[in-house]
Amino acid sequence: MAKWGQGDPRWIVEERADATNVNNWHWTERDATSWSKRKLKEVLEGLVVEGEAGRCEIGDLKHVEGEASCNSRKGKLIFFYEWNLRLSWKGTVKESGEKHKGSVEIPNLSEENEVDDTEINVSKKKGEGDVLKELMRTEGTTKVREALRDYLKALKTEFTLGMILPTKAAVGQELATERKPSGSPVQDSVTPQALDMVGVKIPTVRIHMREVFNSPADELYSIFTKKELVQKFSKCPAVIEAEKGGKLQMFEGCVSGEYTELVPSQRLVLKWRCRSWPEEHYATVALTFQDLAAQSELELECKGVPVSHEESTRQCWKKQYFEEIHLLLQQSKDSME
Secondary structure, three states: OOOOOOOOHHHOOOOOOOOOOHHHOOOEEEEOHHHHHHHHHHHHOOOEEEEOOEEEEEEEEEEEEEEEEEEEEOOEEEEEEEEEEEEEEEEEEOOOOOEEEEEEEEEEEEOOOOHHHOOOEEEEOOOOOHHHHHHHHHHHHHHHHHHHHHHHHHHHHOOOOOOOOOOHHHHHHHHHOOOOOOOOOEEOOOOOOOOOOOOOOOOEEEEEEEEEEOOOHHHHHHHHHOHHHHHHHHOOOOEEOOOOOOEEEEHHHOEEEEEEEEEOOOEEEEEEEEOOOOOOOOEEEEEEEEEEOOEEEEEEEEEEEEHHHHHHHHHHHHHHHHHHHHHHHHHHHHHHO
16 A cells, blocks of 8 residues: 555546546546537538639528537547538629529548548429539539538537646646637736636636627617517527526537526626537626617627637627627517518
8 A cells, every 4th residue: 555645646636626536547427519500500500612603601500410429538539420510501693693503411520531531412393403413513612621620629629628637737828828819809917816717727818899789778688588489599498597596508508607697678688608618617707788769789798708719609699699689679560660
């Protein structure tokens, strides 16, 4: 038997806040299926393909079947994913102005094959317009492969953040890391005293966005606080307890948190997190509503976003919240006319 203090360090609990999976020795597994479905939708839908023949755009991810997961063992990450995907596309011939549409099928995206070797099949509905099919088969396939690489990169970085836990010695080094400002986001200090830390000590950034909606402020406020409206724009079951301390869960559990401040028609403050973030780490989201005649402006400040999740968080608010709310408001307007 080893003397006290001289045992295998893989089994010794260090003085760490999480106190779990010391030195990353034990097997851990995280299901990436739901996260992957949303990410594949994000990177593939809306891709534009242009050439001399015309212009095409990839539409909905019509079919997505498969699963994905990530395992951690002895400090190494092991990925498993297998997907069968089908996308729609539509396009316009440059010379004639004719419109055509078809589909893109990816029968086996998996870790067994490189993206460049993954089969991608392009088809078109009957009729002329083969020039567009050829455009999609060449330029379109290239863009689809790029998007698949983006998904895999995110799977191996964004989704896995927190799976390989730092040892006590590494924590100090991470906290000392500084990130140079890029673009408009405001960089939070990464010193231990200034970090916005809730549970996990990581470098964070602050995201600031503004969006104008064709609705009064009170109506827009309701879209964030009434369960039936949240479920309409998110297209998923949701848990909405719009009161101080009330729970929030959306997008099949990919987003969760709680309401911490509610000023009807004026302001909401949320404790908010994405499931792929480090365990127990939350951002503080402040939503401010302001009337602008027949419109309203929504100001978003999201403080405490993990540095490596900055862009995905911004895209989440832009595509999953703002764009879907615009669509909901337009549908409501159309139904009244």
